[in-house]
Amino acid sequence: MRILAAALTFSLSLAGCTATDDAAPDTPEVAPILTSEDAFDDQTFAQPQVARVTHVSLDLELDFDDKSVAGEAVLDIQAQDGADEIVLDNDGYRVASITDGEGKRLRYELGAEEEGKGRPLTVQIGDARQIKVTYSATDADALQWLSPEQTAGGEYPYLFSQGQATLNRTWIPTQDSPGIRQTWDARIVAPAPLDVVMSGLRKGEAEELDNGKRAFEFEMDKPVAPYLIAIAAGDIDFRSLGPRTGVWAEPAVLDRAAEELSDTEALVDAAEELYGPYRWGRYDMIVLPPAFPYGGMENPVMTFLTPTFIAGDKSNNGLIAHELAHSWSGNLVTNAVWGDGWLNEGVTSYFENRIVEAVYGKKRAEQEAALAYANIEETLAEVGEDAPGTALHTDGKGELIGSAIAYDKGAYFLRTVEKIVGRDRFDAWLRQWFDNHAFQPATSAMLLADMEENLVRDEQEAEALMLREWIYEPGLPANVAKPDPKAFAEVDNAVNAYARNDILPTNWEGWTSAERQRFLDNIPKERSDEQLATLNRELGLSETGNNEELFLWLELALANRYEPAVAQAEEFLARIGRAKFVRPLFQVLWDQGEWGRSIARDVYEETRAGYHAVTRGGVDRIVEGE
Template structure:
């Protein structure tokens, strides 16, 4: 959800013209576009081997070839290094990279060692390079064919069926499988790239394309990109395939496979309006262009906010823009997540929770208060459902995860974070809250942040008295588990009609009329709240009356399949198999396999049969989640 543009001047980065070592000594830099490194204990990232207080990467220049025959990426990465005067080495992150050589800017060989691979967690191994005074490092390397960030698709796995496809997904720590750098969200870097690919494929990246592709005369073309604003390295992304572009506004547009482009364009045609709404709320969009690419269905997420090129799943296309909260969400990341980024993944709510709140405000501005309130009510229900499952005091239900427990799903980082922001807004009023959030974005632009940092900022720039601080319960929201008592609950009337229909169905089996006039949120509310134990006859009647198996909205279809499979409804199995064979979005895939695996002798054979067929078509992110499910059964 970012666009990069030429930066003439950035006053807010005056404090970022130096970075700090562990003792707080300033290290002068040559450019104003170097973000600071946070050195407080809570900002130390345990998912990287880097030692940025000693030596850090400030800029990455990639010159890479895409080889679709061998499914490999290879070439060079040239890194600009900022180091303390007495620094002897720099430590990078690597996971499976095959290093050919490492030299300085003058071609002089530098000594390096690749450390031992971590046993689990995808951390990889440290790549330690002796600097010998070098300020620029050139690494010649190849990424492995099984690099987890990259998904290579055969022509048969694309909509067009004629050309291969490649896309990357770097969050959280997967980019170290194809880029040798310091792979930590707290170590922001500018970057540029030259990528070659076979004709007629187009290449897009999360940076601004520089001119037209260069014909190399050997059946290949070279594409150039620049991101001149420092970003966390997980936001470096690329996609290559048979794709076309259509503008949705003077600074917005969408890429997709030709056969998908019309549907994609119609779904996102109001994107320029979304950008304008976001700017009215929290200030200028600072990335230049805002383009999107609708990827093949194996993309593991709903969307990924890669700067200037949001990556989107085709599963959000419903034909009526009812799932466009996804676009609003990825756009909002251009402020919360891309502009101000969590320094460590334990503070991921700073990206996702603030963004989810911002998304809801955009939806309200563009699509109206009723839709925004309904979508907020769905988010609140997710929180309550999760806390009921794991316990209100369970480790991992605090917004800040200090390592004592694994974060409990998206309902915490996304939805609890959203309702924290919503609660603050309702308590102090929109005018005060919006002024605070806007200054948060302005004063921390292009910098990393932590939970402690936003807590201190709230105490300084929002709270007006000790009494108000107590009422806001800031510490409880951020650092303690569960849901604080002052939560601003959604409007109980948001789903009054739907909730009455749920009660009628639960009491007497009355199936609602006017289903096709309901919003997608209303349909989802109904399916998510009706009694979960249904007979085959009841499921058949529900499907016959509401046309659930034929819905064009994948969010609704997923809820129908989940309900049907949980009740061992045989007629739903072929459709579930088709769904799982054609869609790789982890949000849908893992829960459906989990439901099947929970059905014992009926469901487990179905799950294993389908997964044997579909596993290789899933991205590593999706595959890892389902692998864990299968491993539990075998264990």
């Protein structure tokens, strides 16, 4: 009990960064540590209440031949009086030595491995409050090393990282928990002519070294969750999009990427108008090779993007709005534990829709919201209304149920609250939430308490809002604000006409991408070869430049064992590593028995090495389920 009491005192001493209602807080020098039971992160070995990392300084060299990074990490530590050890997370990096600030070697021990968590690295720090870890990391799960053949240019190798949720402990020695926010800086050495970007602001121009290499320096002076430290290196160029926005991409992709992202400055302006100033300086993006496992990753000042969002008509720019919104919900205010991941993704999905409405109009926003609601309904029909994993707050241990809960149910929670209390009151509340918790971790209990204190007017309104039910109970509460039924009225009529008489829509070309996706996702799932051939021929599905639509076509075709689509599916799976597309297509192949499994095995044998660990893990579970 003495340790817990001391830990509470220690954490509260760091929390002197509250805001008034009028002004956003300055960046706290050290972000607070939450000590409530619901803020305990059992996915880290760290004991931040005793000793915690506050700053990470990396000095690393990239070796593309060995697929490794090596160098030093200097960690600044804040600890209780008398604390003589610190526990770091380690999931594969190899430690050569650990010293204090004076160069004196420190004793350390690597503990037993726990599956999915790695091993604790316990360092005897004595009274040292800065340590240097000399180490290397080879084939780290967070890092994907691409051969030149896997890039658009085909001449140079490429590297990118994906640290969420707990993969950064495979290449960075620190305390890898979203509730332990840290500032950081880095010096990265890479072979010329490769360029390096990170999720921090670049300091000056690259330093030309004598050995044909270059050194790049970066700094993030705001405390961030460790999973947000990110790096990419390759043959990339930059294109400015506005006073504080720009995009990096391979030269062969840059023109298309810049055109697709030309609305970015307007998106940032809309976000600020809604919920306050953008506090990270620049908002740049990098369009990565197709092996990137996600649609996007909200790394501060450098959003990582899949090229699969490029459709030529900005129809997938909701993705950009989503990653931008994370600059408030997720990066500014971060879930303290992964069981509260909806605080990042659900709030962001709501915010995304508001940005889309402001920039692209209410019709498009309502249609995208309706697609999200359909996703919730489909998921609940599959897993059951009472499935524990369908509550927003979870214990973080169960299997995640796709995006429908944390993203879409979370968004519909806030959408419902907005409808009941009114948009003006809701917006004022959400803005003060971001202001008063800026650069801090948060929990579901904190958000609930904040709503009850700063939003709810009386007991009658509290009953109407059903806040606790939304956060802690499975399924959808009865008060859910359903989407506008008119959003897809034309499309739903077309679906019914096709289901009854195989009548295809006559204005397909004039539909939005959301309308096309709604049609493809709702037509009958059992189709004959003749019906599929007609569908493809008349609507040009296999020739679309929109990967969201192409995926839905391939999913439908493979589910019906449509041989003419197999070659395109194989090419798609070999070209794209985005888990959202890859896992479902392998699953639908696997569900077709030996016909599909033989295709899946052959394709996966060829493609597995090119997928990121995130994507591989999902497909491995499908294939190994045999």
